[in-house]
């Protein structure tokens with residue numbers, strides 16, 4: 029009997045095991061895997077390479093064994109292909125990157141760039157330690173066609189494999205892999221210049237890094253020994269991928285020190301952090317260098333106690349966002365602007381906005397739908413608690429409304445066809461009734477490139493619904509029984 033048809037009970041999963049592939053609410057709002065587990069059965073039907081690793085439990089649900097290195101590798105390759113049209117080789121015994129987790133970092137960089145309004149002619153990034161798969165540059169360029177990457181790597185075999193992956197996907201025009209022969213260097217811009225890979229005037233929007241976390245193999249073993257459960261997924265990393273002298277604290281410290289030289293040539297310096305205790309040490313290091321810190325609330329979501337990070341460039345910044353329920357954190361900072369010793373906490377860039385209406389859910393839904401229809405929103409899907417849909421063009425700006433009024437003979441559909449066939453963004457309105465006189469409306473930006481466009485759409489919709497209740501924008505609406 030082949031593995032794929034064997035009937036077996038799915039092994040009980042630890043929470044961590046789900047996180048390795050998952051999904052769930054700690055994923056970025058725009059992560060395609062958020063609450064959207066890969067369909068292993070469909071993958072097995074589409075990709076022969078994974079078929080033998082897909083098992084079925086007695087109730088018919090499909091699963092794979094994440095402790096099997098080959099199965100994990102097959103899954104990663106299928107997701108690369110299915111969701112990003114990328115053909116990727118992952119050599120045996122090298123780190124197999126979980127795509128949902130790696131995609132989160134790319135989305136977070138997108139947010140960071142959009143939130144800080146960086147003005148550069150091209151978005152160029154540096155990935156320190158691309159690994160054999162070259163996962164970040166590949167995902168970054170697949171999801172952002174205008175991005176360019178320099179990927180650095182110290183391991184000669186990984187350099188070769190990363191280059192093969194770039195060439196196999198015809199991305200050599202966007203991604204350059206540099207073999208860094210000096211492990212003590214993290215940002216060798218001088219070497220890149222002397223080898224003619226970049227010019228002295230080249231600027232970078234960001235650097236990113238998933239550093240080797242550990243300082244020694246004993247440290248890895250101690251980590252495994254201290255775990256209550258068995259490791260949920262097999263770890264296939266080589267020594268070079270997992271270990272660096274002084275561990276991640278030293279690696280990131282080197283990065284901070286090198287960044288003092290490059291300053292504003294790289295607008296945001298960012299990194300993953302693997303161990304919870306590292307964050308405090310890195311913050312300390314940044315304080316010594318007189319940088320400010322900004323932190324998310326751990327879920328990539330708004331936290332009302334946290335202030336918003338300022339537009340770039342206003343400060344020296346450390347940006348932290350604990351994005352996984354595992355202790356994986358990222359921080360970024362830029363080293364420009366006035367010096368401050370203050371450490372501030374900040375929310376992650378906003379993808380969600382809310383307001384409260386003085387009515388029940390049915391009335392709120394009716395009002396919102398009326399406005400959305402008036403704005404030519406498309407693909408509307410309505411349930412009692414949620415309205416989702418998309419916008420193909422900006423129909424709410426003053427100019428668009430004037431044009432529509434002027435062109436009174438055109439049908440709404442004609443208007444859309446004239447503007448664009450592509451989706452500008454998708455959205456979701458959750459409608460949560462508190463009581464018959466109070467309903468919360470939460471608008472979420474679920475897909476799209478420009479945060480400001482969604483924000484302006486939300487501001488328009490919010491203004492109109494509030495006006496329906498006689499609440500003029502600028503006045504704060506107070507729920508019943510609440511005094512100022």
Ligand SMILES: C[S@@+](CC[C@H](N)C(=O)[O-])C[C@H]1O[C@@H](n2cnc3c(N)ncnc32)[C@H](O)[C@@H]1O
Nearest residue numbers: 125157158159181182183211213238240268269
């Ligand atoms: C944890 S792996 C990350 C690989 C890949 N980016 C990923 O996320 O799956 C760290 C990588 O950094 C590389 N590395 C270690 N020190 C480096 C350095 N100083 N400069 C560039 N790469 C380095 C290692 O060889 C390894 O491939």
